[in-house]
Amino acid sequence: MSHANLLSPPSSIPPKTALSLSQKAPLILAASPTSSLPWPLSLLFSRESPESWTIHENLFLSSLRTGDDKSARLTLDRMTTRFGADNERIIALRGIYEEALANTPAELEKVFQGYEKILREDPTNLSIRKRRVAILKSLGRPADAITALTVLLENSPTDVEAWAELSELYASQGLWAQAIYSLEEVLLVMPNAWSAHAQLATLYYLSTPSNITTLSLSLRYFCRSIELNDTYLRGYYGLKLVSQKLLPLLSDSTSLKRNNDEEEAGPPPKLATVKKLEELATSKLAEIVRQYNAGKTGWTGLDEAEVIAAKALLDHGGIER
């Protein structure tokens, strides 16, 4: 279920898909979308379409990934002649190219200094600020990356991509409260993003110390994610996991009393409700697995690994993390 499509690449690109994406390079590099004729004629005979440059950008990224630096350079040159070397996006792509070619940390440091220089000239270049964060992360300096990101977000607080990245960085450091806060900022801008709800629920589920409050919050966010997307496998999977964990805690009345002072999160859900939710998640997961395995039309868009994981959860009670 992973077509190699350069216009809209699949949501996950394993090396094999990356290879088949970058193998399209000779075909696309064979003919330039821009015309070489002088100005008025070039408008008439241009093969350029809005999709051309998306395809070029994706080709650039996948040839870099597969180490086909020559094609990447050609694609980058073509985009530079079209949009100019001062274009913000082109500057960032050039940065990616230089990062990819840097072999030693010292060379990477040099690219980093180059970014600093660009930012001194134009502090509003957000793409380069993001590249800076990416380099810091790649150099294994997550604390610096977090600081750089917070500066970026102070100047541009509605950048959801950056909030999501910050949340991921905090989570990788085990700072659950901060990760949750960042993801809530994503939800403020995009309250309908089901994946953000599920991610927030996952953060609550993983956060320590794990107690009734965090687990019931996790349950709530998983519920919201399937409320927004009625075939969201991850949502049902999480709902089943969390309710399985919650059920013994809720039936144990002593732990219930201890946590009643948590007013912020509201009262914990009722035992009967959680039981019902667990049944709902089980039946929905079973339906998804059945339909996917039957290979019905209209059910082919699911991720195979996710379906296998769901089947394992149904069969053996899941993989312990």
Added chain:
Amino acid sequence: MTLIGATLNTVGLLFLTHAVYSTHEHTATFPHAPLPLDITIELLVSILVLSAGIVFTSPSLKPIVWARWAGRLSREGRHGEGKWTREGEEILSEGDPYAFLGLDGGIGGKREGRLGFWDVRGKRKEYAEWAKNGGKQ
């Protein structure tokens, strides 16, 4: 469905053209006489047929309920609709509008997304290792 729609459209257009032409001829010949009933009927019928044809050939509606629409996106995935760009890439149906957040793979997931923070060195390393191990998987 498309065949019925196309037929209805063709028939409707023919009748509409015929009715308009007849009206023109009639008013040119008898400027002061009222329009005969058959032309009026033909005009009305042609418009009805044409409207029905347009409804039949229109693309299927999107679900209004958000959850069902989103559910269909994740159930069906992106699929081609028979259109290609000049570079030979197929134009796919709409996909998850929140994929750019890169949150679908869970924490530390390997999904694409957040291209602004694209970790080029990590991806290169991953690919190089895969190629070194014989490119299986």
